[in-house]
Amino acid sequence: MSTRIGIVGMPNAGKSSLFNALTKAGAEAANYPFTTIEPNVAVVPVVDPRLDQVAATVGASEIVYDTIDFHDIAGLVAGAHQGEGLGNRFLANIRETDAIVHVVRVHRDQGVVHPEGDVNPLRDIETIEAELALADLEQAERRVERVAKDARGGDRAAVAEEAWLREAIAALQAGRPVRTVPVPEEAPHAARDLGSLTAKPVLFLANVDEGSEDVPPEIAAHAAGTAAVGGGLGAGVLAVSARIESELAELDDEDAAAMRAELYSHPGASDSHSPLQRVVRGAFALLNLIAFFTAGEAKPAQSWHLRDGLTAWHAAGQIHSDIQKGFVRAEVIGWRELLDAGGYSGARERGTLRLEGRDYVMRDGDVITVKFTP
Numbered sequence: 609m610s611t612r613i614g615i616v617g618m619p620n621a622g623k624s625s626l627f628n629a630l631t632k633a634g635a636e637a638a639n640y641p642f643t644t645i646e647p648n649v650a651v652v653p654v655v656d657p658r659l660d661q662v663a664a665t666v667g668a669s670e671i672v673y674d675t676i677d678f679h680d681i682a683g684l685v686a687g688a689h690q691g692e693g694l695g696n697r698f699l700a701n702i703r704e705t706d707a708i709v710h711v712v713r714v715h716r717d718q719g720v721v722h723p724e725g726d727v728n729p730l731r732d733i734e735t736i737e738a739e740l741a742l743a744d745l746e747q748a749e750r751r752v753e754r755v756a757k758d759a760r761g762g763d764r765a766a767v768a769e770e771a772w773l774r775e776a777i778a779a780l781q782a783g784r785p786v787r788t789v790p791v792p793e794e795a796p797h798a799a800r801d802l803g804s805l806t807a808k809p810v811l812f813l814a815n816v817d818e819g820s821e822d823v824p825p826e827i828a829a830h831a832a833g834t835a836a837v838g839g840g841l842g843a844g845v846l847a848v849s850a851r852i853e854s855e856l857a858e859l860d861d862e863d864a865a866a867m868r869a870e871l872y873s874h875p876g877a878s879d880s881h882s883p884l885q886r887v888v889r890g891a892f893a894l895l896n897l898i899a900f901f902t903a904g905e906a907k908p909a910q911s912w913h914l915r916d917g918l919t920a921w922h923a924a925g926q927i928h929s930d931i932q933k934g935f936v937r938a939e940v941i942g943w944r945e946l947l948d949a950g951g952y953s954g955a956r957e958r959g960t961l962r963l964e965g966r967d968y969v970m971r972d973g974d975v976i977t978v979k980f981t982p
């Protein structure tokens with residue numbers, strides 16, 4: 609299942625610029641299996657040099673990177689929860705995403721109109737968050753009535769969910785996102801069943817002036833304050849110049865690297881860790897995802913994602929439901945060990961290719977071959 613990220617922010621914050629940059633990055637990645645996509649969805653490869661090396665080591669036929677879908681969600685304005693603008697439809701679009709990238713205008717280019725007249729990142733963040741919170745509040749108030757009925761019938765999960773919903777409502781009324789309210793063990797899907805927008809992890813993307821890479825401290829502080837309690841899904845922050853990225857995406861790699869080196873003074877600014885890939889990786893980190901690989905001689909080498917802490921059986925399910933159904937065992941090796949051994953047969957000789965059962969907890973960078981009965 610592909611990971612879906614919704615891009616939100618004030619009008620003119622730079623959402624479409626970021627989206628266009630991401631779209632071009634996706635279109636240029638070789639060997640991407642394109643499917644028909646909607647105009648507001650950018651399918652972006654999660655570029656991973658480890659997979660390139662694994663592919664070369666085993667003699668794979670091609671490289672297929674895991675992807676993230678970015679959705680440009682325009683039209684979120686003050687009053688959206690009441691159907692202002694195209695409000696409700698856009699809120700529905702956000703509900704279907706796994707995480708949110710919240711673009712915040714920081715750049716002070718006089719040539720770009722700000723809907724409120726002046727540049728004020730924290731105010732803008734609060735405007736957007738208030739809309740998300742109000743939408744959540746409406747949903748929660750409606751849902752709590754229904755759940756309360758089941759709770760009165762003595763359903764334990766419903767009792768836990770009702771208590772959680774009441775806490776969530778109190779948090780929202782106090783201006784805190786739902787993600788700060790821990791979900792009870794007895795009702796683990798409470799936030800998902802609510803379709804909560806403010807429970808989703810969020811990556812604040814400061815859209816900064818060209819040449820800058822500094823996250824304004826007030827945005828960093830806000831992100832830290834809105835993160836989930838007790839770890840887990842939270843909030844992150846990055847600085848990018850959306851306009852520059854959309855322009856750089858038009859250039860070939862060499863020209864883009866040269867221009868980056870000119871714009872950003874520190875070493876490393878011109879390497880392949882482009883700000884767009886930082887956005888992609890930021891989204892990955894936000895969702896607690898790890899990467900694993902499948903690769904074989906004359907077959908595609910492919911990267912996949914999995915929630916950290918899940919098992920070989922879950923990994924099999926990511927690859928194909930039939931492979932999961934018929935799971936017998938898995939051959940697993942760390943990507944580095946596979947490289948060191950020069951391939952699978954060398955790894956077998958060294959004993960670094962392990963046989964694992966369905967409960968093996970996958971690690972970031974594992975290369976897996978699932979044996980299954982069809």
Ligand SMILES: Nc1nc2c(ncn2[C@@H]2O[C@H](COP(=O)(O)OP(=O)(O)O)[C@@H](O)[C@H]2O)c(=O)[nH]1
Nearest residue numbers: 619620621622623624625715717720849850851
């Ligand atoms: N100077 C500058 N202008 C930007 C930047 N990002 C976006 N813009 C401009 O701001 C305007 C609105 O950007 P757009 O991406 O369409 O915003 P959206 O409404 O959030 O989709 C456009 O004219 C962009 O070229 C930036 O980083 N720096």
Ligand SMILES: [Mg+2]
Nearest residue numbers: 623624625682
């Ligand atoms: Mg736009």
